[in-house]
Amino acid sequence: xxxxxxxxxxxSDVVLSTRIRxxxxxxxxxxxxxxxxxxxxxxxxxxxxxxxxxxxANYNFRCLNIASMxxxxxxxLVECHLVSxxxxxxxxxxxxxxxxxxxxxxxxxxxxxxxxxxxxxxxSLEETYxxxxxxDNKLDKNLKFAFNENLGYLTQCLTNLxxxxxxxxxxxxxxxxxxxxxxxxxxxxxxxxxxxxxLYGEGTEPKGDIYQISNQVTLGISEKTAIKNLNDITMQIxxxxxxxxxxxxxxxxxxxxxxxxxxxxxxxxxxxxxEFMKLISNIRLGLSMGIIKGTSYDVLNNITIKAQPxxxxxxxxxxxxxxxxxxxxxxxxxxxxxNTEIL
Amino acid sequence: xxxxxxxxxxxSDVVLSTRIRxxxxxxxxxxxxxxxxxxxxxxxxxxxxxxxxxxxANYNFRCLNIASMxxxxxxxLVECHLVSxxxxxxxxxxxxxxxxxxxxxxxxxxxxxxxxxxxxxxxSLEETYxxxxxxDNKLDKNLKFAFNENLGYLTQCLTNLxxxxxxxxxxxxxxxxxxxxxxxxxxxxxxxxxxxxxLYGEGTEPKGDIYQISNQVTLGISEKTAIKNLNDITMQIxxxxxxxxxxxxxxxxxxxxxxxxxxxxxxxxxxxxxEFMKLISNIRLGLSMGIIKGTSYDVLNNITIKAQPxxxxxxxxxxxxxxxxxxxxxxxxxxxxxNTEIL
Numbered sequence: 001x002x003x004x005x006x007x008x009x010x011x012s013d014v015v016l017s018t019r020i021r022x023x024x025x026x027x028x029x030x031x032x033x034x035x036x037x038x039x040x041x042x043x044x045x046x047x048x049x050x051x052x053x054x055x056x057a058n059y060n061f062r063c064l065n066i067a068s069m070x071x072x073x074x075x076x077l078v079e080c081h082l083v084s085x086x087x088x089x090x091x092x093x094x095x096x097x098x099x100x101x102x103x104x105x106x107x108x109x110x111x112x113x114x115x116x117x118x119x120x121x122x123x124s125l126e127e128t129y130x131x132x133x134x135x136d137n138k139l140d141k142n143l144k145f146a147f148n149e150n151l152g153y154l155t156q157c158l159t160n161l162x163x164x165x166x167x168x169x170x171x172x173x174x175x176x177x178x179x180x181x182x183x184x185x186x187x188x189x190x191x192x193x194x195x196x197x198x199l200y201g202e203g204t205e206p207k208g209d210i211y212q213i214s215n216q217v218t219l220g221i222s223e224k225t226a227i228k229n230l231n232d233i234t235m236q237i238x239x240x241x242x243x244x245x246x247x248x249x250x251x252x253x254x255x256x257x258x259x260x261x262x263x264x265x266x267x268x269x270x271x272x273x274x275e276f277m278k279l280i281s282n283i284r285l286g287l288s289m290g291i292i293k294g295t296s297y298d299v300l301n302n303i304t305i306k307a308q309p310x311x312x313x314x315x316x317x318x319x320x321x322x323x324x325x326x327x328x329x330x331x332x333x334x335x336x337x338x339n340t341e342i343l
Numbered sequence: 344x345x346x347x348x349x350x351x352x353x354x355s356d357v358v359l360s361t362r363i364r365x366x367x368x369x370x371x372x373x374x375x376x377x378x379x380x381x382x383x384x385x386x387x388x389x390x391x392x393x394x395x396x397x398x399x400a401n402y403n404f405r406c407l408n409i410a411s412m413x414x415x416x417x418x419x420l421v422e423c424h425l426v427s428x429x430x431x432x433x434x435x436x437x438x439x440x441x442x443x444x445x446x447x448x449x450x451x452x453x454x455x456x457x458x459x460x461x462x463x464x465x466x467s468l469e470e471t472y473x474x475x476x477x478x479d480n481k482l483d484k485n486l487k488f489a490f491n492e493n494l495g496y497l498t499q500c501l502t503n504l505x506x507x508x509x510x511x512x513x514x515x516x517x518x519x520x521x522x523x524x525x526x527x528x529x530x531x532x533x534x535x536x537x538x539x540x541x542l543y544g545e546g547t548e549p550k551g552d553i554y555q556i557s558n559q560v561t562l563g564i565s566e567k568t569a570i571k572n573l574n575d576i577t578m579q580i581x582x583x584x585x586x587x588x589x590x591x592x593x594x595x596x597x598x599x600x601x602x603x604x605x606x607x608x609x610x611x612x613x614x615x616x617x618e619f620m621k622l623i624s625n626i627r628l629g630l631s632m633g634i635i636k637g638t639s640y641d642v643l644n645n646i647t648i649k650a651q652p653x654x655x656x657x658x659x660x661x662x663x664x665x666x667x668x669x670x671x672x673x674x675x676x677x678x679x680x681x682n683t684e685i686l
Contacts, residue, residue: 252670256612267606267685269599327595342610 003102005080005305008297009122013288014238016170016210016301018124019081020132020227021117023155023164024139027146031156032109037092044095044108050142051097051106059135060100067092072319075310081119083107104135111156112164114139121301123238125167125231129223152219159216163223168214169234174285175244176237177209178254185237192233193217208277208304213237249289258286259342265333266340270326276307276333283340295340303336346445348423348648351640352465356631357581359513359553359644361467362424363475363570364460366498366507367482370489374499375452380435387438387451393485394440394449402478403443410435415662418653424462426450447478454499455507457482464644466581468510468574472566495562502559506566511557512577517628518587519580520552521597528580535576536560551620551647556580592632601629602685608676609683613669619650619676626683638683646679 004017025031029043051061066074066088074088082105083096090109097106107115116139118132139145146154152162160166176182186196195216198206213234215226248254261282265271271279284300286292305311307329313320316328347360368374372386394404409417409431417431425448426439433452440449450458459482461475482488489497496507503509519525529539538559541549556577558569591597604625608614614622627643629635648654650672656663663671 252612252666256673260607260611263606263608263610264603265606268603269595323595330599 002298003080004119004121005102006298006302007121008301009120009124011123011238012121012297014171014173014241015123015234016172017081017119017121018128019117019119019166019168019170020125020128021115021166021168022132022136023112023153023160023166024114024116024136024143025112025146025154025156026114027144029113032111032113033156035109040092040109043113046143047097047106047108047114048095050139053142055138059104061097061104061106062100064096064098066090066094066096072310072313076308076314079308079311080305084110084115086110104131112160114143121298123169123231123234125169125227125234129167129227133223160218162219163221163226165218165223165226166214167223167227167230168212169230171211171213171234171237171241172209172281172284173211173237173241174209174281175248176241178248179244181240181244182206182211185240189213189233190216192229193221194230194233207274208281210281245285245289248285249291254285255291258282258289258291262286262292262337262340262342265337267334268330270323271307271330271333272322272326273307273309273329276329277304280304280307283337291343293341293343295337299336303332306332345641346423347462347464348445349641349645350464351644352463352467354466354581355464355640357514357516357584358466358577359515360424360462360464361471362460362462362509362511362513363468363471364458364509364511365475365479366455366496366503366509367457367459367479367486368455368489368497368499369457370487372456375454375456376499378452383435383452386456389486390440390449390451390457390482391438393482396485398481402447404440404447404449405443407439407441409433409437409439415653415656419651419657422651422654423648427453427458429453447474455503457486464641466512466574466577468512468570468577472510472570476566503561505562506564506569508561508566508569509557510566510570510573511555512573514554514556514577514580514584515552515624515627516554516580516584517552517624518591519584521591522587524583524587525554528583532556532576533559535572536564537573537576550617551624553620553624588628588632591628592634597628598634601625601632601634605629605635605680605683605685609680610677611673613666614650614673614676615665615669616650616652616672619672620647623647623650626680634686636684636686638680642679646675649675 026043026046029035029039032040048063077083078085078088080102082098082102087094087107087110095108103120104118116132116135118128120128148154153164155161155164173182176185189196193216194213197212215230217226261279265279265283280300283292287295309325312325312328320328369386369389372378372382375383391406420426421428421431423445425441425445430437430450430453438451446463447461459475459478461471463471491497495505498504498507516525519528532539536559537556540555558573560569604622608622608626623643626635630638652668655668655671659671
């Protein structure tokens with residue numbers, strides 16, 4: 001089976017992926033920041049025990065203990081969006097359960113006892129929510145989640161209080177970026193209770209014109225309403241992006257940038273990650289504009305994930321110098337885009 | 344028949360072309376700077392009459408009157424190195440005779456009454472000199488050249504006095520440039536009575552790592568000795584360049600630059616002249632290193648000449664905006680390098 005990041009889904013010309021995350025805490029324990037290593041281990045063991053029940057067998061969860069993993073393995077998990085960058089920085093008792101298709105991960109003792117997330121290719125908020133909701137219900141039956149009738153789920157950070165849900169979509173917005181629309185959209189989103197971020201979440205810079213949009217409000221709004229809002233607004237942004245792309249397709253400078261990006265990716269022997277992200281953004285744009293043929297969004301999604309520094313090292317099973325990584329990244333592109341052509 | 348600049352010759356991995364130029368003046372007239380338009384016309388007519396003799400028939404000279412030509416036609420002559428940039432700036436009585444293969448040109452009323460030059464692809468100083476010498480002898484029989492037993496040929500500028508000969512070779516020196524050797528070579532050449540210049544002669548910047556080396560001394564040295572000196576030193580520089588190329592071929596950054604230059608030339612939809620000169624320099628280097636296959640020096644020479652701004656407009660038979668030129672230049676490269684590949 002392919003991983004979610006090796007596939008493409010709905011509106012894949014603009015949407016890379018959809019993510020639903022629930023923050024949950026067990027009422028028997030204080031929040032993780034108040035726990036010592038021993039108690040954290042207890043929390044992890046409680047959850048592990050539950051997940052070993054037959055009813056979770058279909059997820060095929062594997063259990064990874066961050067403390068016992070090397071740098072390459074932990075950081076490549078971040079690159080696959082399976083754990084947060086903060087999670088692997090902790091030096092004790094971080095445990096994560098990951099499903100066989102890499103579409104579900106359950107971080108234990110991150111900010112909250114449980115951070116479960118479901119990811120899916122393309123725009124798929126409802127379906128992804130249903131998968132997350134089903135998992136949440138199953139866990140809820142076996143673990144006493146801290147819940148208050150008035151407030152909802154209790155979380156360490158107040159920004160998650162209530163539904164504890166963060167729903168997000170990863171969008172490729174090169175045309176809106178090129179036309180200087182991102183800041184305006186970003187400030188409008190805030191007024192609508194949504195927020196726009198970079199590729200790896202809060203505080204990170206957007207790379208390759210990829211932006212993450214997610215709900216900000218978790219209190220006083222149901223999960224389904226929050227998801228409907230996010231979906232409606234995402235559809236608006238998708239349409240805006242598509243319209244600006246139509247405009248840009250008449251621009252010879254843009255066509256030139258797309259075509260030469262393909263030329264470089266097919267021939268370069270060294271590619272830094274930053275340059276790669278810029279070039280692959282152009283290829284994705286060119287594919288949607290009909291300027292480029294002979295590749296597909298699932299291939300582009302796949303090589304975008306694989307081109308990341310720690311993913312490269314994971315495949316090589318060893319640390320690589322910056323130059324060696326740039327070489328390997330270039331080789332992957334030369335091979336994977338061999339039959340990609342300008343229309 | 345192909346023009347000289349559509350062919351490649353000896354040592355074509357380093358040498359683009361060889362040029363011999365003689366400055367001559369007629370003893371019956373003062374130097375051109377002392378002449379009014381009428382007398383300049385007389386000079387031109389005298390020469391025209393001589394060149395219409397049967398003995399010049401094999402050259403197939405065509406006579407061009409600069410004043411009656413448009414901007415595109417005169418400037419494309421400069422781009423083909425058939426006339427000097429100064430020559431077309433004069434507003435009266437500039438006449439040039441050009442042979443059918445574009446290998447010989449005779450400028451009338453440039454700095455001297457006659458500036459005859461012979462060009463040839465590759466390194467070919469002796470052969471080119473012989474062609475120039477034969478033409479010079481034929482003209483000398485019919486026109487009284489200003490000559491002094493002690494000084495030799497009299498020229499307006501003292502730097503040409505004596506042989507009136509400027510022999511030059513156009514060299515592609517990307518490896519010596521990359522290794523920071525150009526300044527050292529340039530200052531050594533001065534001590535040897537030679538000089539190093541940019542692509543269009545005195546005072547111009549080198550573009551695409553192309554340098555022109557020529558004899559500086561015209562007094563107290565025979566033509567043949569001057570040519571032998573230039574040839575010997577050119578051979579040394581060629582060998583140095585080749586050795587540095589061997590070193591550079593181990594450098595992944597250089598290989599990367601060569602490969603991606605091909606990628607860009609094959610795909611870009613806009614190419615400025617400056618970018619083109621940089622990229623084609625890399626292709627030429629890559630061809631000599633065995634990194635690139637499926638093209639040849641004559642093709643590269645040809646497209647280098649044709650990619651120049653006025654040559655593009657000449658082919659289009661109209662003025663072109665900068666963007667249109669960049670588009671046309673890119674199209675020529677896409678087509679001509681279609682089957683060029685990385686080895």
